[in-house]
Amino acid sequence: MCVPGTVVTGMSVLGSALGMANSVASQKAQAAEAKRGQEQAFQNAKLAEENARKALLDGEKEKEKIRLEQKALQSKKTAEFGAGNVELNSGSPLGVLADMAGKGEDLAQDAGEKARQKAQNYQYEAQNYYEQSGRQGAKNNPYAAAHTIFTGLNSINTSLKSAQTAPKRGPNYF
Numbered sequence: 001m002c003v004p005g006t007v008v009t010g011m012s013v014l015g016s017a018l019g020m021a022n023s024v025a026s027q028k029a030q031a032a033e034a035k036r037g038q039e040q041a042f043q044n045a046k047l048a049e050e051n052a053r054k055a056l057l058d059g060e061k062e063k064e065k066i067r068l069e070q071k072a073l074q075s076k077k078t079a080e081f082g083a084g085n086v087e088l089n090s091g092s093p094l095g096v097l098a099d100m101a102g103k104g105e106d107l108a109q110d111a112g113e114k115a116r117q118k119a120q121n122y123q124y125e126a127q128n129y130y131e132q133s134g135r136q137g138a139k140n141n142p143y144a145a146a147h148t149i150f151t152g153l154n155s156i157n158t159s160l161k162s163a164q165t166a167p168k169r170g171p172n173y174f
Contacts, residue, residue, distance in 0.1 A: 038133045045129035052122035059115020063108040070104025 074097055081093045088094060 041129045041133035045126045045133065048122045048126035048129060052119040052126065055115050055118040055122060059112050059119070062111040062115065066108040066111055067104060070100065070107070073104070074100050 077097060077100060078088060081088055086093050088097070
């Protein structure tokens with residue numbers, strides 16, 4: 001006949017083993033989820049970097065477009081001055097053309113600055129995603145499962161030792 005203490009110890013050992021197995025499975029699931037999150041953050045960072053490159057390219061295109069528009073306006077104004085027999089090499093007409101050129105370049109530089117700011121925001125976003133990727137990777141701790149296993153084994157060992165040192169009772173004790 002089984003001694004009730006032995007049955008309780010056996011159940012305790014079984015419970016510890018099941019808890020340990022459940023904990024290991026949970027650790028694996030958490031590690032897989034962290035890995036997926038890490039990969040998603042990494043892909044988001046790559047996308048943000050690509051958006052930054054695209055913003056800079058778009059900014060350069062916009063600057064070139066503005067410069068071409070300004071040159072067309074200057075050419076038109078030069079033609080108007082020429083049609084009116086206005087001297088273009090000095091005086092007010094030269095100032096007007098110079099102002100047009102300066103304003104056009106200011107507009108182009110503003111477009112470039114906006115593109116740089118947009119690209120910088122994307123770079124910050126990419127940096128944040130890279131950091132997020134690293135933090136999520138830190139959750140994937142390979143030692144967590146081992147710690148769980150050793151904690152479970154220690155619990156089993158403690159249960160067995162307490163069963164061995166428990167006072168012996170008679171076979172009819174319930």
